[in-house]
Amino acid sequence: xxxxxxxxxxxxxxxxxxxxxxxxxxxxxxxxxxxxxxxxxxxxxxxxxxxxxxxxxxxxxxxxxxxxxxxxxxxxxxxxxxxxxxxxxxxxxxxxxxxxxxxxxxxxxxxxxxxxxxxxxxxxxxxxxxxxxxxxxxxxxxxxxxxxxxxxxxxxxxxxxxxxxxxxxxxxxxxxxxxxxxxxxxxxxxxxxxxxxxxxxxxxxx
Amino acid sequence: xxxxxxxxxxxxxxxxxxxxxxxxxxxxxxxxxxxxxxxxxxxxxxxxxxxxxxxxxxxxxxxxxxxxxxxxxxxxxxxxxxxxxxxxxxxxxxxxxxxxxxxxxxxxxxxxxxxxxxxxxxxxxxxxxxxxxxxxxxxxxxxxxxxxxxxxxxxxxxxxxxxxxxxxxxxxxxxxxxxxxxxxxxxxxxxxxxxxxxxxxxxxxxxxxxxxxxxxxxxxxxxxxxxxxxxxxxxxxxxxxxxxxxxxxxxxxxxxxxxxxxxxxxxxxxxxxxxxxxxxxxxxxxxxxxxxxxxxxxxxxxxxxxxxxxxxxxxxxxxxxxxxxxxxxxxxxxxxxxxxxxxxxxxxxxxxxxxxxxxxxxxxxxxxxxxxxxxxxxxxxxxxxxxxxxxxxxxxxxxxxxxxxxxxxxxxxxxxxxxxxxxxxxxxxxxxxxxxxxxxxxxxxxxxxxxxxxxxxxxxxxx
Numbered sequence: 154x155x156x157x158x159x160x161x162x163x164x165x166x167x168x169x170x171x172x173x174x175x176x177x178x179x180x181x182x183x184x185x186x187x188x189x190x191x192x193x194x195x196x197x198x199x200x201x202x203x204x205x206x207x208x209x210x211x212x213x214x215x216x217x218x219x220x221x222x223x224x225x226x227x228x229x230x231x232x233x234x235x236x237x238x239x240x241x242x243x244x245x246x247x248x249x250x251x252x253x254x255x256x257x258x259x260x261x262x263x264x265x266x267x268x269x270x271x272x273x274x275x276x277x278x279x280x281x282x283x284x285x286x287x288x289x290x291x292x293x294x295x296x297x298x299x300x301x302x303x304x305x306x307x308x309x310x311x312x313x314x315x316x317x318x319x320x321x322x323x324x325x326x327x328x329x330x331x332x333x334x335x336x337x338x339x340x341x342x343x344x345x346x347x348x349x350x351x352x353x354x355x356x357x358x359x
Numbered sequence: 360x361x362x363x364x365x366x367x368x369x370x371x372x373x374x375x376x377x378x379x380x381x382x383x384x385x386x387x388x389x390x391x392x393x394x395x396x397x398x399x400x401x402x403x404x405x406x407x408x409x410x411x412x413x414x415x416x417x418x419x420x421x422x423x424x425x426x427x428x429x430x431x432x433x434x435x436x437x438x439x440x441x442x443x444x445x446x447x448x449x450x451x452x453x454x455x456x457x458x459x460x461x462x463x464x465x466x467x468x469x470x471x472x473x474x475x476x477x478x479x480x481x482x483x484x485x486x487x488x489x490x491x492x493x494x495x496x497x498x499x500x501x502x503x504x505x506x507x508x509x510x511x512x513x514x515x516x517x518x519x520x521x522x523x524x525x526x527x528x529x530x531x532x533x534x535x536x537x538x539x540x541x542x543x544x545x546x547x548x549x550x551x552x553x554x555x556x557x558x559x560x561x562x563x564x565x566x567x568x569x570x571x572x573x574x575x576x577x578x579x580x581x582x583x584x585x586x587x588x589x590x591x592x593x594x595x596x597x598x599x600x601x602x603x604x605x606x607x608x609x610x611x612x613x614x615x616x617x618x619x620x621x622x623x624x625x626x627x628x629x630x631x632x633x634x635x636x637x638x639x640x641x642x643x644x645x646x647x648x649x650x651x652x653x654x655x656x657x658x659x660x661x662x663x664x665x666x667x668x669x670x671x672x673x674x675x676x677x678x679x680x681x682x683x684x685x686x687x688x689x690x691x692x693x694x695x696x697x698x699x700x701x702x703x704x705x706x707x708x709x710x711x712x713x714x715x716x717x718x719x720x721x722x723x724x725x726x727x728x729x730x731x732x733x734x735x736x737x738x739x740x741x742x743x744x745x746x747x748x749x750x751x752x753x754x755x756x757x758x759x760x761x762x763x764x765x766x767x768x769x770x771x772x773x774x775x776x777x778x779x780x781x782x783x784x785x786x787x788x789x790x791x792x793x794x795x796x797x798x799x800x801x802x803x804x805x806x807x808x809x810x811x812x813x814x815x816x817x818x819x820x821x822x
Binding site: 253257258323325326 | 454
């Protein structure tokens, strides 16, 4: 009897195993398909400033909202890059809808974030895809986090300047904030929420 | 070697059923325990989630409070904060913290008391904005600075309530988490206990079976040893008996042969009776010796070339003496020039002699026919008598030692009974040669004993 039931067990696994594997394969290929079919973002403005171009130095020093230092190839002020809102927008903006994980959850209302792709910014800054592993992103209140650079090349991460069509002031986490495409890719929120840096002040490329 | 269990089959069945019931109950309990455990774990993870949720907005409260303190510091000192943020920026950073606390995500998680106290803090913050703007416009106004400081302190105290509220709230949450943890460890203990009971039941079942098998093996071994010891003793004893008996026979013969002087006819008659009894006794002792040797595994065949025609002629000659005083005819239907076979001559003689004496013993009149021929690569020997025959239900058992057919005991005079060993020995010798023995018989009309012998006996000891 024991042998018989064992045989049924084996038979069960033999039948169910391939089915489950097939189902898993189907699921994962679905995922990939949805990721590949259409870009996860909508392009809003075309690039006027791209890799190789000189980055204009902001005329008014008070307009500078971002300072980039470290391992960069295209500085415009000493060893650093300084940018204001206008020069950042010249890189060309995209937008997409995503649930703001700090204010909403689940099927809650989505916010449309808009700004240039981090990958375009990195290219403009002359950051080497091979040599750079992390960006140390620092906020106005000196909150700092090491953001993995690989994700920025791989996924459409936005250097968001606007939310729902309005520029973000500091009081709503502006002037800039990293936004990850949670809607289209499966990120581990426990880890990636910390990469949504608000009130970005400086970036040190490491 | 009497069994300890009175009705082993019944007891065994009961034990088997008990084991099955134990296993089924254990399995059911195990499944229930696992289900229970799963529920507990779900409850626990819900509780953990809830605690993390609380911790989540508590963190947001703490951050708001920290930025508020920084704001107060910048306002107090009139200097820029160490992070380089001026008063408006720090005000905006603080506002962004309220922006997060305002969010549906945090509002939903706040318990009512906290939501209320937060609403008050938020209101005070909003109310303080005109004052802050005035102060930003004129940071040197000390009266304004004092009012800003008071307002911010008030908000801070309100905001700080989260800590008190959380502390009062926390014991409840903690106690609930503790209860869940207790229930969880209880469920784990129950599950582990059940698993152990299950394992013990299985192990007990296994051990019981193993014990029974080894007991049976030991008993069998003991019995075999005892039997072998007995056989060895008998073999030795038979030898000791035979030696003096041979003296009796020899000296009786010497007297009968008048070596010690003349013997009267009466004396001769007495001596003949004495000699016959001694020979009978010797035959009995020889039988016992043989069977003992066989049982002790000490019987060996001494293989040689055996001319069966010679052996059978001798047997028939010898048997003539046995039927001398009976009205029985001895017939021989032996195939001339039987092949010479490889076997133990003495034992083959013994086989045939036993069958012959058996036939003579149970046949009062009629005939005894000895047949021998080659058939299918073996020699088939048979001794047919016209005696009383053997009932079908006893035809098998007569070849077992100490066994005599009932008809034998009932109907025969004591002197005509055999030892009950003859056919057993015959069977052993036949089988040691690799042959077979059987009987075909019709009660009241006679029996035929068949023996087959292979042309070459196997080199083997008795079993």
